[in-house]
Amino acid sequence: MAALLLFCVGSLFYQLNGGPPHFLLDLRHYLGNSTYLDDHGPPPQKVLPFPSQVVYNRVGKCGSRTVVLLLRILSEKHGFNLVTSDIHNKTRLTKNEQMELIKNISTAEQPYLFTRHVHFLNFSRFGGDQPVYINIIRDPVNRFLSNYFFRRFGDWRGEQNHMIRTPSMRQEERYLDINVCILENYPECSNPRLFYIIPYFCGQHPRCREPGEWALERAKLNVNENFLLVGILEELEDVLLLLERFLPHYFKDVLSIYKNPEHRKLGNLTVTVKKTVPSPEAIQILYQRMRYEYEFYYYVKEQFHLLKRKFGLKSHIRKPRPRPEFFIPSPLETEEPIDDEEEDDEKWLEDIYKR
Numbered sequence: 001m002a003a004l005l006l007f008c009v010g011s012l013f014y015q016l017n018g019g020p021p022h023f024l025l026d027l028r029h030y031l032g033n034s035t036y037l038d039d040h041g042p043p044p045q046k047v048l049p050f051p052s053q054v055v056y057n058r059v060g061k062c063g064s065r066t067v068v069l070l071l072r073i074l075s076e077k078h079g080f081n082l083v084t085s086d087i088h089n090k091t092r093l094t095k096n097e098q099m100e101l102i103k104n105i106s107t108a109e110q111p112y113l114f115t116r117h118v119h120f121l122n123f124s125r126f127g128g129d130q131p132v133y134i135n136i137i138r139d140p141v142n143r144f145l146s147n148y149f150f151r152r153f154g155d156w157r158g159e160q161n162h163m164i165r166t167p168s169m170r171q172e173e174r175y176l177d178i179n180v181c182i183l184e185n186y187p188e189c190s191n192p193r194l195f196y197i198i199p200y201f202c203g204q205h206p207r208c209r210e211p212g213e214w215a216l217e218r219a220k221l222n223v224n225e226n227f228l229l230v231g232i233l234e235e236l237e238d239v240l241l242l243l244e245r246f247l248p249h250y251f252k253d254v255l256s257i258y259k260n261p262e263h264r265k266l267g268n269l270t271v272t273v274k275k276t277v278p279s280p281e282a283i284q285i286l287y288q289r290m291r292y293e294y295e296f297y298y299y300v301k302e303q304f305h306l307l308k309r310k311f312g313l314k315s316h317i318r319k320p321r322p323r324p325e326f327f328i329p330s331p332l333e334t335e336e337p338i339d340d341e342e343e344d345d346e347k348w349l350e351d352i353y354k355r
C-alpha cells in the first residue's frame, strides 16, 4: 500500500513550487478510499478527476510508435488535442530551449496530450503547472538490441530503408558483429551510451546522463512524484487497460482499438530484419554494464505490478532474473512497430492511416 501510494502520489512533501498535479493527489484519495484492497476482481467504476495536461515523453524503442498510432485515433474519437513534435532526435535541451518548449506546450489548447522523445521536463521549475506524465519502458537489453539492429537494417520498409535512414554509415559499422561491438568495448556498446532509459525520467540536469546512483535515485523519485503510470512494454495490454482506467478521457476504448485486427495487422509489417542473438557471454557483459538501467527497470516493474494487483489484474510477479529476459520470446517481438530515437518519422504511419 505504501509503495502504491508513493507510486501514485505527487510531491506532497515538496510543494515549494506548485506541488504535485492535483490529479495525482485525487487519484491517491480514490485509491486510498477504495475497498478492493486484495485481488477481488475489478474495482467499481468511478469517475476519476480529469487531468487536462498530459505529457508522454516517450522512450525510444519502447512501443511508442504503436502508442502514438493509437493516440491519433483516440484524439479524433475523444476530441483531445494531440500535440506531437517534429523533432525526433533531440532529447536534451538547453535551459532556454526548455523554457521555450514548456511555454509552448503550456499554451496548447486543453485538454492536450504532448508527446516527444525528450528527457523529463520540470515545468514547475519554469513556473508552469506540472502536467501528468505517462511513459512505457521495456527490458533494457532488448531495447538496446532493437535499436542496434534497427539503426543498421531498418524495418519492413525494405532493403533500401536503412540507406535512407543512415546513408553515411560505413559498411564496417553497418555489418559490425554485435559480439565484437560488446566484447571490444565499442562506444555504441559501452557507457554512457548504454545509459539510455534513466535520463528520460531523471531529467535535463547533466548528471542525469552520468551512469550512477544519483541519476537512478532521481529517476525513481520522479517516477513517484510526477508519473501517473510507467508501464512495461512486455505487458502492453495491461498498460493500455490501466491508461483506460486512469485517463478515460484520453484512452477510453484503447484496448479494443489495439486488439482490432484491422489495426493490428499494420504492426505486423514492421519486423526488424537481421536480428541476431549475441552470445551469452556478451549478453552477460551488457547486463553488467546496464546494472543501473536494470535496477530502474525492476523498480518500475514492481510498481507496475502493484498497481495491476490493486486494480484486480493478474500479475505474474517473478523474481528478477539474474539475466535479462532476452531469450523469452514475447508475442510482441515480431509485431512491435519500431521507432528510433535518432529519427522517428511517423509520416508513413499517417499515410497508411488516412481513412
Ligand SMILES: *[C@@H]1O[C@H](CO)[C@@H](O)[C@H](O)[C@H]1NC(C)=O
Pocket (backbone or CB within 6 Å): 028, 029, 030, 032, 033
Ligand atoms: C478518502 O477521501 C476523503 C475525501 O473524499 C479524504 O478526505 C480522505 O483523506 C481519503 N482517505 C484516504 C485514506 O486517502
Ligand SMILES: *[C@@H]1O[C@H](CO)[C@@H](O)[C@H](O)[C@H]1NC(C)=O
Pocket (backbone or CB within 6 Å): 089, 090
Ligand atoms: C536532427 O535532425 C535534423 C534533421 O532532421 C538535423 O538537421 C539535426 O542536426 C539533428 N540534430 C541532432 C542533434 O542530431
Ligand SMILES: *[C@@H]1O[C@H](CO)[C@@H](O)[C@H](O)[C@H]1NC(C)=O
Pocket (backbone or CB within 6 Å): 100, 101, 104
Ligand atoms: C510552438 O508550437 C507551434 C505550434 O503549436 C509550433 O509551430 C512551434 O514550432 C513551436 N515552437 C517551439 C519552439 O517548439
Ligand SMILES: *[C@@H]1O[C@H](CO)[C@@H](O)[C@H](O)[C@H]1NC(C)=O
Pocket (backbone or CB within 6 Å): 016, 017, 122, 124, 125, 203, 222
Ligand atoms: C523541479 O523544479 C523545482 C523548482 O526548481 C525543484 O524544487 C524540484 O526539485 C525539481 N524537480 C526535479 C525532479 O527536477
Ligand SMILES: *[C@@H]1O[C@H](CO)[C@@H](O)[C@H](O)[C@H]1NC(C)=O
Pocket (backbone or CB within 6 Å): 264, 265, 268
Ligand atoms: C503477418 O504477415 C505474414 C506474412 O506477411 C502473415 O503470414 C501473417 O498471417 C501476418 N500476421 C498477422 C497477425 O496479420
